[in-house]
Amino acid sequence: DQQVKQNSPSLSVQEGRISILNCDYTNSMFDYFLWYKKYPAEGPTFLISISSIKDKNEDGRFTVFLNKSAKHLSLHIVPSQPGDSAVYFCAASAMSGNQFYFGTGTSLTVIP
Amino acid sequence: EAGVVQSPRYKIIEKKQPVAFWCNPISGHNTLYWYLQNLGQGPELLIRYENEEAVDDSQLPKDRFSAERLKGVDSTLKIQPAELGDSAVYLCASSSFSGTGHTEAFFGQGTRLTVV
Numbered sequence: 001d002q003q004v005k006q007n008s009p010s011l012s013v014q015e016g017r018i019s020i021l022n023c024d025y026t027n028s029m030f031d032y033f034l035w036y037k038k039y040p041a042e043g044p045t046f047l048i049s050i051s052s053i054k055d056k057n058e059d060g061r062f063t064v065f066l067n068k069s070a071k072h073l074s075l076h077i078v079p080s081q082p083g084d085s086a087v088y089f090c091a092a093s094a095m096s097g098n099q100f101y102f103g104t105g106t107s108l109t110v111i112p
Numbered sequence: 113e114a115g116v117v118q119s120p121r122y123k124i125i126e127k128k129q130p131v132a133f134w135c136n137p138i139s140g141h142n143t144l145y146w147y148l149q150n151l152g153q154g155p156e157l158l159i160r161y162e163n164e165e166a167v168d169d170s171q172l173p174k175d176r177f178s179a180e181r182l183k184g185v186d187s188t189l190k191i192q193p194a195e196l197g198d199s200a201v202y203l204c205a206s207s208s209f210s211g212t213g214h215t216e217a218f219f220g221q222g223t224r225l226t227v228v
Contacts (some may be wrong), residue, residue, distance in 0.1 A: 034216055043203055043219035089154050102154030102216055
């Protein structure tokens with residue numbers, strides 16, 4: 001049972017435009033959400049996180065939005081750069097446990 | 113600060129042979145994870161350690177997989193015997209407890225296993 005879902009396997013965006021990656025979850029106990037970025041042949045790298053007490057967290061070009069009622073979060077990258085081309089994984093965890101549940105990833109391609 | 117170190121990076125073995133992976137977490141991180149990542153999928157937890165104790169191994173196929181974390185630092189994951197379906201990337205990650213109880217996990221580069 002996939003508790004974290006990324007329904008878009010791939011996304012292509014022009015350089016300089018906004019990239020929006022989406023993620024849905026089903027477990028209402030999740031209260032901490034993360035985005036990881038993965039380049040080929042490397043492990044996932046932590047990008048940004050958000051606690052359920054917030055609805056937005058911003059770090060430079062990256063902003064994560066959380067809609068708890070819809071059980072949905074999104075990652076916005078503005079402006080997108082060719083170096084952002086990678087696979088992005090959404091992950092979630094609950095205070096009651098310390099396990100991270102991952103989505104299946106979205107492959108982002110930023111076209112120069 | 114050194115990151116999570118895994119070895120080997122790549123391993124090719126014949127089916128029914130044993131294989132072992134090693135992980136050195138970030139210094140001071142008490143939580144260590146082994147994840148399995150199949151092609152086109154997200155990482156899936158195999159086992160989680162809090163210091164020396166395996167606190168979540170419900171997804172570990174215990175008939176062929178074993179893991180240990182001696183002295184609460186380095187960890188090894190073993191498969192014996194390996195099957196064709198075990199071909200995947202094995203990721204090690206570590207994290208530390210924060211005041212909020214939430215912290216991100218830091219991943220190693222992974223070991224890509226190919227069973228032929």
